[in-house]
Amino acid sequence: MTYETVIGVEVHAQLQTRTKLFCGCSTSFGQSPNSQVCPTCLGLPGSLPVLNQAAVELAIRAGLALHCELTGSNQFSRKNYFYPDLPKGYQISQYDLPICGMGWLDITVNGRDKRVRIRRAHLEEDAGKNLHDDQLDGSGVDLNRAGTPLLEIVTEPDLHSSDEVDAYLKALREVLVYLGVCDGNMEQGSFRCEPNVSIRPVGQSYLGTKVELKNINSFRYAKEAIEFEVRRQQEVLDEGGTLRQETRLWDVQRGQTAVMRSKEEAHDYRYFPDPDLLPVQLDEEWIKELSSKLPELPGEKFQRFLDEYGLPEYDAKILTESKELAEYFEACVQLYPQSKIVSNWVMGELLRELNQQGIRASASPVSPERLVELLQLVETGTVSLKVARELFPELYLSGKNPEDLVKEKGLLQLSDEGQLEALIETVLASHPSQVEQYRNGKETVLGYIVGQVMKASGGKANPGKVNTLLKNKLSA
Amino acid sequence: MSLFKLTLKELQEKFTRGEISATEIARAFLLRLNQVESKIKAYVTLRDKDALLVQAKSIDQSLQGWRKTQPLMAMPLAIKDNICTKGLRTTCSSRILEDFEPPYDATVMARLNLHQPLILGKTNLDEFAMGSSTEHSAFGPSRNPWNPKFIPGGSSGGSAAAVAADECVAALGSDTGGSIRQPAACCGVVGFKPTYGRVSRYGLVAFASSLDQIGPITKTVTDAAILLNFIAGHDPLDSTSSRKETPDFTKSLKKKDVKRLVIGIPREYFADGLDPEVSETVQDAIQTLKELGGSIQEVSLPFTQQAIATYYLIATAEASSNLARFDGVRYGMRAKETKSLAEMYRLSRSQGFGPEVKRRIMLGTYALSAGYYDAYYAKAQAVRTLIQRDFASVFETVDLLVSPVMPTPAFLLGARLEDPLQMYLSDVYTIPSSLAGIPAISVPCGFSTMGLPIGLQIMGRPFDEPTVLRAAHAYEQATTWHTRRPVIRS
Numbered sequence: 001m002t003y004e005t006v007i008g009v010e011v012h013a014q015l016q017t018r019t020k021l022f023c024g025c026s027t028s029f030g031q032s033p034n035s036q037v038c039p040t041c042l043g044l045p046g047s048l049p050v051l052n053q054a055a056v057e058l059a060i061r062a063g064l065a066l067h068c069e070l071t072g073s074n075q076f077s078r079k080n081y082f083y084p085d086l087p088k089g090y091q092i093s094q095y096d097l098p099i100c101g102m103g104w105l106d107i108t109v110n111g112r113d114k115r116v117r118i119r120r121a122h123l124e125e126d127a128g129k130n131l132h133d134d135q136l137d138g139s140g141v142d143l144n145r146a147g148t149p150l151l152e153i154v155t156e157p158d159l160h161s162s163d164e165v166d167a168y169l170k171a172l173r174e175v176l177v178y179l180g181v182c183d184g185n186m187e188q189g190s191f192r193c194e195p196n197v198s199i200r201p202v203g204q205s206y207l208g209t210k211v212e213l214k215n216i217n218s219f220r221y222a223k224e225a226i227e228f229e230v231r232r233q234q235e236v237l238d239e240g241g242t243l244r245q246e247t248r249l250w251d252v253q254r255g256q257t258a259v260m261r262s263k264e265e266a267h268d269y270r271y272f273p274d275p276d277l278l279p280v281q282l283d284e285e286w287i288k289e290l291s292s293k294l295p296e297l298p299g300e301k302f303q304r305f306l307d308e309y310g311l312p313e314y315d316a317k318i319l320t321e322s323k324e325l326a327e328y329f330e331a332c333v334q335l336y337p338q339s340k341i342v343s344n345w346v347m348g349e350l351l352r353e354l355n356q357q358g359i360r361a362s363a364s365p366v367s368p369e370r371l372v373e374l375l376q377l378v379e380t381g382t383v384s385l386k387v388a389r390e391l392f393p394e395l396y397l398s399g400k401n402p403e404d405l406v407k408e409k410g411l412l413q414l415s416d417e418g419q420l421e422a423l424i425e426t427v428l429a430s431h432p433s434q435v436e437q438y439r440n441g442k443e444t445v446l447g448y449i450v451g452q453v454m455k456a457s458g459g460k461a462n463p464g465k466v467n468t469l470l471k472n473k474l475s476a
Numbered sequence: 477m478s479l480f481k482l483t484l485k486e487l488q489e490k491f492t493r494g495e496i497s498a499t500e501i502a503r504a505f506l507l508r509l510n511q512v513e514s515k516i517k518a519y520v521t522l523r524d525k526d527a528l529l530v531q532a533k534s535i536d537q538s539l540q541g542w543r544k545t546q547p548l549m550a551m552p553l554a555i556k557d558n559i560c561t562k563g564l565r566t567t568c569s570s571r572i573l574e575d576f577e578p579p580y581d582a583t584v585m586a587r588l589n590l591h592q593p594l595i596l597g598k599t600n601l602d603e604f605a606m607g608s609s610t611e612h613s614a615f616g617p618s619r620n621p622w623n624p625k626f627i628p629g630g631s632s633g634g635s636a637a638a639v640a641a642d643e644c645v646a647a648l649g650s651d652t653g654g655s656i657r658q659p660a661a662c663c664g665v666v667g668f669k670p671t672y673g674r675v676s677r678y679g680l681v682a683f684a685s686s687l688d689q690i691g692p693i694t695k696t697v698t699d700a701a702i703l704l705n706f707i708a709g710h711d712p713l714d715s716t717s718s719r720k721e722t723p724d725f726t727k728s729l730k731k732k733d734v735k736r737l738v739i740g741i742p743r744e745y746f747a748d749g750l751d752p753e754v755s756e757t758v759q760d761a762i763q764t765l766k767e768l769g770g771s772i773q774e775v776s777l778p779f780t781q782q783a784i785a786t787y788y789l790i791a792t793a794e795a796s797s798n799l800a801r802f803d804g805v806r807y808g809m810r811a812k813e814t815k816s817l818a819e820m821y822r823l824s825r826s827q828g829f830g831p832e833v834k835r836r837i838m839l840g841t842y843a844l845s846a847g848y849y850d851a852y853y854a855k856a857q858a859v860r861t862l863i864q865r866d867f868a869s870v871f872e873t874v875d876l877l878v879s880p881v882m883p884t885p886a887f888l889l890g891a892r893l894e895d896p897l898q899m900y901l902s903d904v905y906t907i908p909s910s911l912a913g914i915p916a917i918s919v920p921c922g923f924s925t926m927g928l929p930i931g932l933q934i935m936g937r938p939f940d941e942p943t944v945l946r947a948a949h950a951y952e953q954a955t956t957w958h959t960r961r962p963v964i965r966s
Contacts (some may be wrong), residue, residue: 039580043801045573045681046560046582050715078797080844082821089800141805270844272853275685275794277715 001238003199005230006207007165008119008157011172012150013182014126014190015058020147021125022049022092027149029188033131033142041147043087048276051076055149056280057290058181059099059123062151064291065175066118069101072282076123076274081267084141085128093152095271097279098122105175106299109167116168117156126150151181157196157207162226166219169193174298178323186217193222197229199237208233209243213257215250225250229257301326309339318347324361325351331368336375345371349392365399366392374402381462382406384413415462420453420469423461427452428473438474446470479504480642481961484551484699487645491550498539498550502532502594505552509596509643512964517618518628518638520557521565522597535592548591548706554644556635557598558605559690560679561585564595568681569613570603572802572809572828582679583714584648584690584707591706596644600634603830604799605655605683607631608902609892612832617889620662621962622928626886629659635693636663641964646694646703650680652687653787654881654906657918660693661881661931664920664960666948667693668700671939672913673718675704676711682798684791685716687910696958697919697949701725704941720939728942729949735769737947740874744780745905751884757922757930758880761951765878768950773874777866782859783908784900789843789856790911796840802828835896860911867912871937876947879905881931885924905933915941917948920957929957 020027023040039047063070077095100121107114128146132139153172159165173191176182184191193216198208213229216222229248236243248257296304298320305316305326320326325346332342350371354364374395377383383391383406395405406412414420428435431452437445446467453466479487479501490496506525513519535550555561558568560578562585567573581589589595602612610633611617618633620626621641628637632649636659639647649656651669660667668691675690682688692703704725711717741762746755766772804810804824811823829837843852870877882902892899909916914935921932932951936944952958 042806044560044578044580044807045566045568045576045801046578046677046679048678048714048716050713080797080800082800082803084803084805084817087801087806089803090797143806268846270797270841270846270849272793272797272844272849275716276682 002202003230003234003237004202005160005226006157006198006200007159007161007226008196008210009155009159009165009168010194010196011153011169012192012194013062013153013176013184015055015149015151015181016183017052017054017058017149019052019054021052021055021123021149022147025147031144033140034144036144037146041087042143043089049092049274051277051280052149055123056099056282058149058179059121059151060282060287060290061179061294062153062176062181063100063103063121064287064294065179065297066100066103066105066121066153068103068118068121070099070282070287071101072284073097073279074099074122074282075279076277077271078274079124079269079271081269083127084139085130085143085146087128087143087146091125091127092274092277093124094122099280099282105168105171107164107167107171109161109164114158114164114167116158119154119156121151121153124150124152157198162223162230165195165226166223169219169222171298174321174323178298179295186219189217192217195222195226197226197233199230199233209245211243211245211257212247213250214247214260221250221252224255225257228255232257298323309333309343311339311343315340315343315347318351319343322361328361328364328368332372332375335369335372338375341375342371345375349389353393353396364396366396370395370402377402377406381413381415381464383411384460384462387411387413387459411460413462414457414460415465417465417469420461420465421473423453423456424466424470424473427456435474446474478508478642480508480645482645483695484646484702485696487551488547488702492546498532498535498594499529501550501552502528505594505596505644512621512641513643515619515624515964516621516637516641516643517616518599518634518641518643519554519597520567520569520600520613520615520634523564523595528594528596531592532594546591547702548588548593551593551646552596552644553588553593554596554599554635554638554647555585556601556632556647556649558601558650558681558683559584559648560681561595561598564598566598566681567615568604569601569615570828570830570833571614572824573807574614574809576808578679580679582690583676583711585679587706587709599632599638599647601655602631602633603833604681604795605631605650605652605688606795606832606836608654608658608899609887609889610634610659611889611893612830614830619889620886620928621964622664622886623926625888626928627662627889629662629882629886631655631659632667632693633659633662636660636665636667639663639665639693639695640962642961646692646699648690648703648707649693650683650688650690651906651910652684652689652791653910654903656691656693657881657906657916657931657933658903660918661920661933662886662929664923664929664931664957664962665693665695666697666700666917666919666952666958667691667931668704668917669910669915670704670708670941671718671915673716673720674708674722674915674939674941676707676709676714676717678711678713682794684794685798686794687787687791697917697945697952698726698729700917701729701945701949718939723942725941725945728945731946732950732953733769734765734876734947734950737770737876737943738874739765739770739772739947740775740870740877741772742775742777742780742870742877742879744777745879749883749901749904750880753924754880754882754884754930757924758878758932761921761932762878764954765947765951768954770876770947775870775874775877777863777870777908779859779863779866780904780908783863783911784904786856786859786863787903787907787911788839788900789852790860792836792840793843793853793856794840796837796844799829799833799837804828832896863908864912867909867914867935875936875940875943877935879933879935881905881918881933885926885928885930909933909935914938915944917944919948919952920960921951921955922957
């Protein structure tokens with residue numbers, strides 16, 4: 001029996017507001033426990049929520065970029081359950097009137113284009129953190145994170161493989177980062193993903209029993225978890241068993257999913273409209289204004305790179321994959337308008353180093369100014385292209401200024417004709433047969449002789465000049 | 477004249493004229509508390525005597541030589557114990573908050589405190605404001621100052637008793653389904669529930685978020701208007717608080733008549749279940765209003781019958797969610813020696829909450845649960861709209877509505893404890909105006925043959941506190957009920 005995979009993804013993106021969704025406490029990460037709290041996010045008796053307008057603005061921005069319906073009226077609801085990290089005993093979320101309605105995101109998977117339908121996106125507050133520390137006698141509850149704004153983005157079950165999910169997550173993340181809505185940091189938990197995975201026999205159109213996967217905090221784990229889960233479900237069905245609708249945790253150590261809780265025991269959340277918050281009416285004018293102020297999206301930037309910089313699609317794609325890399329590129333081109341040359345270096349030398357360290361372009365130890373300095377040294381012939389390329393890793397690690405580094409290492413390109421002539425003499429003298437071949441008409445041997453001169457100069461000779469001088473000498 | 481017998485206005489005037497000092501006021505009321513509090517049991521927490529005297533002394537020292545009009549300065553007030561007072565124990569008359577000291581002040585407290593009143597203490601209530609007799613307090617019931625065998629009403633029974641017994645010059649209460657008006661009627665004092673949204677709920681421990689309102693309980697209508705001026709007004713910390721401009725409510729007291737006002741008498745409030753004595757007393761009051769120039773008209777509010785059921789679904793549903801935060805994790809009582817999280821939750825809440833609170837949490841949880849939400853909660857909200865429309869419709873032809881506050885005078889302590897539903901029925905006349913969010917006041921209008929006070933309810937259009945106050949003041953000034961005081965025997 002062959003099965004096809006059907007996946008819908010829920011992403012919880014932490015919104016990049018300065019303060020929490022319903023109070024003025026700071027959202028900054030990593031502070032000492034319970035230092036960013038107030039009566040409202042602590043759920044003290046008598047406290048009340050007040051909606052953060054900046055969060056609404058970011059949600060609308062995301063909704064606009066995802067082509068969602070922005071229907072004007074939206075309402076907050078209470079999701080009631082008991083857990084120590086939930087101070088009020090309910091989470092303020094949105095149930096039947098979310099801020100963003102249906103929309104879509106276009107992605108590319110293995111060269112194919114695909115449209116992923118978004119069912120909805122809604123605002124809700126984050127819970128705190130439970131800490132189970134051996135040093136504590138029991139568990140501790142840190143409520144700094146309680147009340148942080150989240151945007152929950154839900155897709156239709158339009159994804160059919162771990163590759164598609166991977167492409168969707170990366171595309172969604174990039175859009176949100178581009179918009180300044182979310183910082184996309186999966187490891188720190190500001191971009192959480194929960195795939196809902198089910199399988200069905202190929203050709204069927206019903207939805208199989210779905211399993212929700214949690215504890216996925218990297219793109220790689222998302223892939224591994226989905227692949228494991230699909231295999232697990234196939235095995236169960238092949239052996240004639242039935243699947244249960246449940247929530248499973250991805251166990252990194254064991255490389256498998258394990259049951260967290262069964263949906264039969266699932267909570268009845270008793271959703272009802274929160275009487276402490278009025279419905280939010282979205283003003284048409286405001287939405288228009290936000291729409292006109294939307295930052296450039298990845299797709300738009302890609303097109304602009306093609307048009308404005310005359311780059312090939314391959315280059316534009318790589319350079320715009322990350323907003324920061326694109327900004328780095330543009331900063332360089334501002335100073336040194338040879339876009340193809342800059343593109344080659346950014347995609348090649350720079351990206352190689354960044355990927356090896358796993359850091360973002362904005363954290364590059366080689367600033368755009370420095371890179372441009374190096375390119376200028378190549379252009380003026382001060383250093384050869386080959387040498388510049390070889391030198392780049394060291395430039396990257398040392399943080400030194402290119403000119404100083406080149407001088408320090410004595411890598412200045414040798415262009416002095418006197419010195420070059422001397423070298424050429426030496427090489428010609430030690431390669432009489434090649435000289436003979438050239439003089440007899442075998443022009444291709446010139447390359448070999450040039451190579452020998454380069455070698456003799458330790459790679460520093462200006463190849464162009466060597467070529468010219470050699471030709472003159474040999475024709476004399 | 478003993479200072480504790482004065483109204484807020486009279487005490488203010490004496491103090492402003494320099495006739496008395498803050499220290500004298502403090503001493504007078506401390507003496508009074510000493511005399512009667514053990515019989516009335518109006519308070520859960522009394523402020524430390526010495527601290528009070530120190531505060532009074534510092535007020536006096538700051539005013540040496542000259543007196544500026546200081547509207548609330550040195551005025552001795554009592555605050556219902558479900559309003560958060562920073563540094564002063566706030567229990568909601570519940571074991572689960574028995575030792576809770578709020579780290580912050582409710583907005584109404586912040587606004588009052590700007591003017592340096594003397595807060596005498598926190599008054600008793602039905603636990604979490606759920607009740608109509610103050611018998612559901614975890615710390616025992618308060619007594620009706622007119623006859624200690626009878627209930628003072630609820631849930632703001634402590635505040636009403638304190639005002640009636642001259643244990644403070646004025647008090648704050650809270651009203652969700654009648655909890656200011658009904659105890660005011662039982663104790664023969666004035667109780668005013670403002671329009672929903674008029675007064676900030678920030679710092680009021682929530683019972684039913686779409687119904688709760690803080691309001692004044694006072695000896696006269698004038699005093700209520702004075703206090704309302706301080707606490708009303710938009711609060712950015714309360715998303716449900718209204719941005720409507722707040723008038724000076726004392727300006728409504730200039731006229732002492734109700735000429736050219738049309739007063740509606742809803743026939744559903746004078747039907748079965750109304751005690752004949754109450755009916756007669758209220759009819760007399762209506763006659764007085766007629767003599768004061770009001771034109772009386774019978775009207776109908778057909779959905780009155782559905783109000784109690786609607787209320788007990790909506791209020792309990794909201795309460796079941798609002799009280800979920802009392803779980804023993806961050807503050808309040810936590811059961812000892814529990815072996816699991818579930819057990820900690822279960823025991824903390826079982827031990828911490830009283831039976832009436834548990835009853836309502838269960839009712840509310842049921843009304844919201846899967847499979848029942850539409851039939852109960854959603855339906856109740858729809859009926860609520862119909863009830864609101866009833867009022868909107870009659871207010872097209874009348875300016876005010878007048879009715880009894882309670883179907884009977886105060887009943888004996890213990891009389892309705894066996895039957896919760898009987899207890900709920902005593903709110904039948906106050907609940908509809910709570911559901912509609914309109915302003916409503918209770919003023920004393922007579923006594924039963926047993927000597928227990930009877931109250932008159934006056935309701936008005938949303939945000940039309942001025943007209944309600946005008947009529948209440950006119951009635952009060954044309955009668956002498958408000959000058960009567962209970963004799964408290966030792």
